[in-house]
Amino acid sequence: MSARDRILGNVRSALGRAEPDDKTRAAYDARFDAHTRNTVPARASVPHAALIERFIAEAHLVGATTARLDRLDDVPAAVASYLRDKNLPARIRVAPALQSMSWGEQPVEVGYGKAEPSDTATLTRALAGVAETGTLLLTSGPQTPTTLNFLPDANLVVLTETDIVGAYEDGWDRVRALGATPRAVNFVTGPSRTADIAQELILGAHGPIDLHILVLKN
């Protein structure tokens, strides 16, 4: 008998369950269409303007920084000034999703694609922001490579106000709306941290030391 059959057999006999028939299996699979929610905290069900404020406040609480911009064209200038203020090298790896953006005269060296070991700063686009805990939803794919989220010292993320939702469940509905599930969905709440050395909280363990969210009005 295969290990699979043994384990499933052990589980069934422990629970006193017979091997399910096709009807039981079909009824079981059908339950997944309902997307039934459990209790969602009330803080996630407030008017959209309040959700935006909550998202930003929560992001600050976990050590992220934010800038509010009117539109995508404002991003390059905001990136250039961020890199300058942080004393980071004037170069950035950008997600292909943002390739249409014009960098004009900005003194920043721009490369596109997945992150490379030498990249100190990256810029990507979030699928959504979850207000309840200031959490970003980042998805893998050719337009938004996953390594951008983890390799650099500073990770900059573009998030549109209309993509700010209340609860994790709302965020996951956005993922479902993509159709196929991406290989990776990253819920990111603040920059990397550790307390493994004598319980002292230190930012920037292995992932980004800085997380900067550019919140766009449009």
Place this chain on the structure above:
Amino acid sequence: MKSTAHDFKENAHKALHDTELREALSVVGKNFILKRRLAADALPEFETLRDEAVEIKKRTLNELDLHLERFERKVIEHGGQVHWCIDAAAARETVLSICRSVNAKTVTKGKSMLGEEIGINGFLEANNIRPIETDLGEYIIQLADEPPSHIIAPAVHKTKSQIADLFEKHHKLPRSMDGEALVAEARAMLRQAYFDADVGITGANFLVAETGSSVIVTNEGNGDLTQTLPQIHIVLASIEKMVPTFEDMATILRVLARSATGQQMSVYTTVSTGARRAEDPDGPEQYHVVMIDQGRSAMLGTELQDLLRCIRCGACMNHCPIYHAVGGHAYGYVYPGPIGAALDPALLGVAEALHLPNASTFCGRCEEVCPMRIPLPKIMRHWRERAFEDGIQPVVQRSAIRLWAFFARNPLLYRLNTRAAMWALHALGAARGRFKSLPFASGWTAGRDLPAPQGGTFHAQWAAKKGRTK
């Protein structure tokens, strides 16, 4: 991992006399408890969410076979593979054969308690594959050649000074006592390892039946680098990690970090579904879930089934006075603290882990804070009873329990004897008010005096007051 749980008494004794351990543990009782309290109080729905999380896991376990089947089907649909393993030995062989398929030299590892359970590091080393722990706490104890002493803070038993010594010795850099500098040092040391590794191994906090996804919850980002950069991602997961849907996972996530570290949400919650898609620029080309039973199915349908709800948050040990006193290593196996005292006997056998369910004051704080409301004291009591029934306790202890049971079943005799004993102790000790030593009570009096009884018994006082409290 090889157990030393049978040596708990000696281990605990050593721990109590280890001054550096005392210093390291002194923060556990304060930090974790306060932070959890604040996080729980800040979310009005917290208790409701706990109740729902318990129900979700109960429902899931009752249909575990259906969830496992669907999970497997969905993993395959997304280009991944599921390897079913009945026990630790099978799991180790499976991991090794995947590593060998690409001639792996080094393997990076995210934190996995199941990895400790199956002893994967030692096994890979014995087969000339170098495992590199990337979680900072795990990295520290790998340098020190020690097992973790806590399930979410593996190096919590180490002082900063001990870590500085370890880094100086292994990194060959000037010694630093600055926390940020030490973290930066480890970050720099591990950077290249992520790129060089042929395989990345992580654990799983959840397996989601809906899509066949595995989920890790971390703060450092090491787990994500571990699973994104090498060509192969191996997930070590035991069968009870299953949740049906994302909605269900969201509910449990809301109690997980709050119970563990007092964060509202851990920094990185990563949902992995299958291997790199054809058009993806990054991510592993192969995705393997090693699905391990290792004693779990045997707990289903028994009084131990409640243990399978555990989400490994560590709240029970963070709130345990015994854990605060002796630390995690004294328990001698993968899972320390109250969850270990309840779970280790199931994994190791009650004879090996006999002392662990006795290492409790039954104060009940563990059950009070457990987000999954696992009745830990009840399960410890179950093991104590089992140990008595199996006749594996020492003769003196068994005889003492028998003697007490005889009197407890004869209330009249019990009262007569306690009255006589109290009177005698009062007569002997009233003058000084306390005893420095007493026959049969050296376990107590070695460390402190025993107050002399006032003369009356509880029963006598109860009868006199007729149940009034004042």
